Amino acid sequence: MELQPIFSPPSSVGNACFRMRHQICMSMNHHMCKSDARNRVFLRLQSEYSFKISRGSIYCSNFSENNPTTPSISETTDAKVIYSVAPAMGHNKESHPECNSRVPAIMDALEKVELTSKFRGSEVIELQSLRPASVDDIASVHAKAYVSGLEKVMDQASEKGLIFIDGSGPTYATPTTFQESLLAAGAGTSLVDSVVAASKVSHNPPVGFALIRPPGHHAVPKGPMGFCVFGNVAIAARYAQRAHGLKRVFIIDFDVHHGNGTNDAFYDDPDIFFLSTHQDGSYPGTGKIDQVGRGAGEGATLNLPLPGGSGDIAMRTVFDEVIAPCAQRFKPDIILVSAGYDGHVLDPLASLQYTTGTYYMLASSIKQLAKDLCGGRCVFFLEGGYNLTSLSYSVADSFRAFLGEPSLAADFDDPAILYDEPSKMVKQAIQKIKHIHSL
Template sequence: MELQTFRLPYLAGCRYFQRRSILRRQFCTKRSGFCISCSYSLDKDPLIEKLTDARVIYSVAPAMGHNQEAHPESYLRVPAIVSALEKAELTSKAMNQASEQGIIYIDGSGPTYATATTFQESLVAAGAGLTLVDSVVAASNCSQNPPTGFALIRPPGHHAIPKGPMGFCVFGNVAIAARHAQLVHGLKRVFIIDFDVHHGNGTNDAFYDDPDIYFLSTHHDGSYPGTGKIDEIGHGDGEGTTLNLPLPGGSGDISMRTVFDEVIVPSAQRFKPDIILVSAGYDAHVLDPLGSLQFTTGTYYTLASNIKELAKDLCGGRCVFFLEGGYNLDSLSYSVTDSFRAFLGEKSLASEFDNPAILYEEPSTKVKQAIQRVKHIHSL
């Protein structure tokens, strides 16, 4: 089936880099504006063979002008990840920087800010995710083992609501990509996994009555923004296609492995998705300043590996990750880099970063109770 053409205003021009089976799409800025009109059909792209040969495709939209001094959602996040990838020899160097702009505040949206470039840079971030969906779908039409996509973008998106920005988020990047997958590529059933430490209330609300988009969120119970209770399961035709699993403070690697096996896998198997999208938040790491869970770099390696395999089993390998939270630059960069290793089938290097001595006993009884309640409500 010939892919349809998509065009997004201010969508940046694309450049490809391939090294060790990673293909990168870079989104560039020019002067005060952005590269315009990325309008083409990927099945006519002369680099489609590189798409099918690659095992990871990633886009970078760092939003360097979207920055407020001392704010956790800072312009240092994406460059820290890229630097770690470069140090691990997983990519080539390419990064554009924009000059610092003035700051404005968005009232009533949590501690969310905007700069003079935020709107345009947010469009680029959303567009980066869309072109990754395009690329992964194009590759899946030519290969039984398409690459996994990862949008290294900011501002994040899973808190953004129809009324506007919220919780560091401006546009709902994953929600936009989900609709794009449906409307442009005819992928009817979209399965969204959100493992950020905070509930993805924006994505949750966007598809609360939609039976064709399954939203599954694990998050710290009681954390910002206070939504995502177990009994929030969808409404009307969408009842049963929203699954929220709030985890007690201190939940970590053991808890998440159990959740994946007993909740995520059976939910996805029953739903039978055409594509899997992931809100990949790294703020559940034990070192993160805004979270109260104790995931490790190894937890994220396992999640990345398992989700990749789940997509391979259920939907032809079509899977795209979207960066959400993660505010300790060291744990963020190490964890994303180890996620890339998982996508590539390489050995985890989490042991070089993780320190088991700082971990404490997980609340296994409370976690089991939460899992059993979810399984009962959703008949898993």
């Protein structure tokens, strides 16, 4: 792991930190406390386990295998959405697109349109004070040398304020990155626990949404990449198999960039189907249409690069003609979603033209797909999305889709900024992928 130190400290989190209602509570092993600087970061860690239900929220502290963080059956009876919030407020770099304002912006929007536990009671549950992922959880996807190496460089990050942990430069670390990345991954596995538990007593379990960062789908088994530290959705897939016996996992990645880390983790695995739609030619340049898996996993990877300018019509067609038929044929036990909102027309890092309505359609359609195929078991994981306004309102509209309520996209989207989609090129790509995968 190549390290490139930066000698200026990370920027202040500003008022965003105080807007967050989420309280990070992590259990710490003695080996995580190797310096006074790191100890100071975690002075408020708690060590006693308890549950407290307040306005639809679930609080817990100190996590062990004997004390899972899942809500009780009665708490999820009426729930339609269960979400976790791990904002990684200490993992921040000034002027970086993947900054610590992202999750607070989403929470502000959810509050504004009254979609949080406070306003929705038993319909919307917030799972708080989350169980961090264990090192073994991370090592189910990533090399142990990478995991231990990242933990060790936290002392260097404490000394220098901020370092780069990816040789190409875009992925940084601060003194809290290791612990906050464990928490992000744990927020996902905790939701898997909750959704699976609810599915055992209800045909309509809540959809899970992990509002987490750092994102994960670029992180390769050997290390970090492209803003991503640990592969959150990949870790959750292995966890679903190991902890719950859900053998067949279907992963949908609609981030504007190819989820190369998830792709690589399961490229030879026939039991995890990875399907990525992404902008053709965008970072990191992987995800070619003929990359379909290897060995026993051949056919269990589907990459569909879409031309720049693809929008709502393209994605609706892709869902109907590619995503749904693949899932129906695969017959998954659970659906996991790398939910990147950086394909929005307002997002600065790409040139697709999805709208808030596109994401409402995807959320509604994927929820129905899970209900039809795998008992409603479905968890979304936040990936990209760097225009804070389009990100936050698109996530809010996804929540409305989960709740079965009408979209508010018309109040936000401006059709005047859209242009004609490259329909011919989209059709050609879809026809090619259907031929390759015999759809």
